[in-house]
Amino acid sequence: MRALLFLDTENESTGISSLAKAVSFALAFSFLCLLAMAAFASLEYDWNWSAVYRYKTKFIDGWLVTIQVSSVSLVVACLIGGLSALAARSPFLPLRYLSKIYIEGTRGTPLLVQILLIFYVFADAAHLDNRYVVGVLVLSLFSGAYVSEIFRAGIESVGSSQLLSAKAIGFTPYQTFRYIVFPQALRRSLPALAGQFANLIKDSSLLSIIAIGEFTLNAQEVNTSTLSTFESFFPLAVGYLILTLPIFYLSRHLEKRLAFDL
Amino acid sequence: MKLSLESITKTYGAHRALKGLDLKLESSRCLTLIGPSGGGKSTTLRLIAGLEKASGGSIQVNNKPVPQTEEELRRYRKSIGVVFQSYNLFPHFDALTNIALPLEKVHGVSREESRDRAQSLLSQFKLATHGRKKPSELSGGQNQRVAIARSLAHNPDLILFDEPTSALDPEMSAQILDVIEELIQSGKDCVIVTHQMGFAKRASDYAAFISRGKVEESGKSLELFDNPQCPELAQFLERELKY
Ligand SMILES: Nc1ncnc2c1ncn2[C@@H]1O[C@H](COP(=O)(O)OP(=O)(O)OP(=O)(O)O)[C@@H](O)[C@H]1O
C-alpha cells in the first residue's frame, strides 16, 4: 500500500512503478471530480446536455478553425521568428534594432491589446477586411517574437569552439551557418517550438474578441443560445486539452531524446 | 617548413597577449611550443593558422606572408590542418561525415570520392567500423583520432596541434602521440603546443619557450631541453618533469 502512494526516498533511482503512477493519478483525479460534484450539488445545477448536444457541429467547426488558424500562424511565426533572429545578428545595425524593438514591443504588451490595435487601427488603415487574415497575422506576429527568442537561444547554443573549428576547416560564414549552426539550432529549438505551438492554440482563443469563428467564440454562441453555461464551456476546456496535452507530451519527449542525442 | 615571426603583437581589448614575439626557423619538421599557462602559445598558433589577425608584426610561412584579407585568409586556411584540444568534431554529424563534408564543400571533391577518402582515413586510424557513429558515441581518444584524420584529409602542407592530448587520459594520450609521431615521420610538417615534455623532446626538432607574450628561448629541442639557458625555462622544465 505504502509503495503505491509514496516515493521511495531512500533509493530514488529505482523510479516510480507504473502501477503506483496509475493509482496515484486516479486518486488525485477522483478527488478533483468529487470537489466539482460537491460544488454543483450545492448550486442545485440544472443539467441540460441535450440542448448543447444539438450544437455539436458548431463545436467541431470551431475546433477545426482553431487548429487551422493556429497551424497557419505557427508556420508564419517560424518565418517571422527566423528572419528576426537573423536580423538580430545582422552586421547592418539598424536591422538589429528593428528586430530588438519588434521582440521587446511584442513581448511587453498583452496579446489582447495587439489584437485590438492591429484590427481596429492598422488593418483598417491597410484596408485588410478579411478578419481571418488579420487574426492569423496578429497571432503570427505575437508568436514570432517568442519563436525568434527560441531560435536565438538555439543559435547561441552552438559553442564558439565549433565555430573556430569550422573557420579552421575553411568554411565560409554562410557554410558554417548552413551546415553547422542551423541544423543544431533547429534541433535544439524543437522542444520549445512545440511548446510554443501549444501556447498559440490557447492564445488563439482571444481572437474571439474580433468575431473570428473559432472554438471559443462558437462555445460562447452556444452558451448564449442554450443558456447552459457549464455544458457549453466544459467541452471547450476539454477540446483545448485534447490539442495541448499531446503537444506538451511531444515537447517533453523531444527534450529528453535530444538530451541523450547530441 | 620555414617559419618567421617578427615582433608579433596581439591585443584583446586592453589586454596584451603577445608583446613582440620573435621566432625564426630556417627549416623544421616539427616545432613544439611550450610555456606556462596564459603565456600566449594558443594565440601564437591561432595567428599561424590564420584564424586571427596579428595586431602588429609579420608572419611568414615558407617565405609567404600570412594574408590579410578574409578571402585570401580562407584560401590560406584551406592549405593547413588544425587540431584543437577537444570539441573539434561537429556533434550532429557521424565520424565519416565529419571528415567527408569539408572535403566536399570546401575542397570541391565529389561526394563519392570524399566519402571513399574519409573511409580509407578511418581505416588508417583503426576506426573503420566506427564511421557511422556520432562523436558522443566515441571515446575521447577515438574522437581525437577522427579529428586528426579530418585535418589530414585534404593533404595539407602543415598541421597545427593545440594541446591535442590534454583532455585525454594517459593511455589514450599515448595513442594519439604515437599517431602524431608517425605523421611527422611520414614527412608532414607540424607545430605542436604541448605539455608532454618527453614527447616534445623526442618527436620535435625545434622548440620555443613562450612566456608572457614573448619567445624567451628557442632552439634545437635536444639542446633546449637538456641545456636550458634562461633560468625561467630551467625552472619551468624542472616543474613540468617533477609531476
Ligand atoms: N579571445 C580572447 N579574448 C581575450 N583574451 C584572450 C583571448 N584569447 C587569449 N586571451 C588572453 O591572452 C593570453 C594568452 O592566452 P593563450 O591562450 O595564448 O595562452 P596559452 O599559452 O595557450 O595558455 P594555456 O597553456 O593555458 O592554454 C591569456 O592571458 C588569455 O587570457
Ligand SMILES: [Mg+2]
Ligand atoms: Mg592554450
